[in-house]
Amino acid sequence: MASEPEPVPAAAPASSPAAEPLLRLTDVQAGYGRAALVLRGLSVTVAPSSVVCLVGPNGAGKSTVLKVASGMLKPRSGQVVVDGVDVTGRTPQQLLASGLSHVPQGHSVFPEMTVAENVLLGAYSVRDRSLVAERTEFVTSLFPLVGERWGALAGALSGGQQKQVEFARSLMVRPKVVLLDEPSMGLDPKATAIVFEQVQRMRDAGTAVLLVEQNARRALEAADVGCVLDLGRVHITGPAPDLLADPRLAQLYLGGRPKEVP
Numbered sequence: 001m002a003s004e005p006e007p008v009p010a011a012a013p014a015s016s017p018a019a020e021p022l023l024r025l026t027d028v029q030a031g032y033g034r035a036a037l038v039l040r041g042l043s044v045t046v047a048p049s050s051v052v053c054l055v056g057p058n059g060a061g062k063s064t065v066l067k068v069a070s071g072m073l074k075p076r077s078g079q080v081v082v083d084g085v086d087v088t089g090r091t092p093q094q095l096l097a098s099g100l101s102h103v104p105q106g107h108s109v110f111p112e113m114t115v116a117e118n119v120l121l122g123a124y125s126v127r128d129r130s131l132v133a134e135r136t137e138f139v140t141s142l143f144p145l146v147g148e149r150w151g152a153l154a155g156a157l158s159g160g161q162q163k164q165v166e167f168a169r170s171l172m173v174r175p176k177v178v179l180l181d182e183p184s185m186g187l188d189p190k191a192t193a194i195v196f197e198q199v200q201r202m203r204d205a206g207t208a209v210l211l212v213e214q215n216a217r218r219a220l221e222a223a224d225v226g227c228v229l230d231l232g233r234v235h236i237t238g239p240a241p242d243l244l245a246d247p248r249l250a251q252l253y254l255g256g257r258p259k260e261v262p
């Protein structure tokens with residue numbers, strides 16, 4: 001991968017070829033403390049109604065991209081633009097208000113609280129009760145299981161079900177883009193399949209998704225656009241099916257042979 005001179009230009013998803021991106025990171029440099037830079041001129045865009053997936057080797061900086069996008073880590077240089085507004089350097093709370101919702105790696109539900117309490121935490125900043133009711137109806141129709149288990153303790157749910165609660169919580173503020181860090185982590189194949197189905201449902205319901213995954217093949221199967229990170233930059237990007245069929249990627253990141261293209 002490192003022998004490629006320049007990244008392949010990004011392609012917009014087929015569903016919205018000319019759409020202006022909802023999220024744009026341009027030439028971002030970022031790192032932790034005095035350590036060497038992790039992101040070295042990274043650029044990525046997320047178009048409306050699309051799932052964009054970042055894949056790459058361990059330590060490539062995938063989670064760091066989400067931390068910069070959500071305001072948890074301030075970039076040393078470069079730009080973060082949400083729906084045409086430059087939000088570089090804003091706090092996580094300000095970025096949430098700008099339309100970016102972050103579902104971090106691991107489990108973030110409060111097990112001793114009910115599903116309802118967990119989901120409604122996502123709307124703590126929304127004062128309008130009718131808006132909260134409207135969003136509750138929306139997320140429970142999108143994720144029926146969340147509605148069915150509304151009064152149950154979140155800790156009684158399986159890992160995959162808890163992930164749905166986290167997705168529902170992230171949608172309560174009606175974000176423009178949801179940032180998902182390793183949503184399939186620790187889940188069995190059946191739960192993983194359901195989680196990726198839910199990711200596509202979010203997209204189909206109007207929320208764009210920027211997804212980071214170790215499970216590169218499975219994530220690319222659910223994504224519209226794939227980006228391969230290497231050495232702190234997006235090294236290759238294009239329609240996810242093309243990446244799945246790319247023999248270089250199959251060899252290096254997807255564990256074997258490329259997917260056969262019909």
Ligand SMILES: Nc1ncnc2c1ncn2[C@@H]1O[C@H](COP(=O)(O)OP(=O)(O)OP(=O)(O)O)[C@@H](O)[C@H]1O
Binds near residue numbers: 035
């Ligand atoms: N809080 C932190 N402080 C210092 N270094 C960090 C911190 N978080 C991540 N790093 C370092 O930054 C680099 C990129 O980490 P990051 O988590 O973004 O990679 P990743 O591609 O998501 O990897 P993985 O797939 O293993 O989660 C790694 O070398 C990691 O050790």
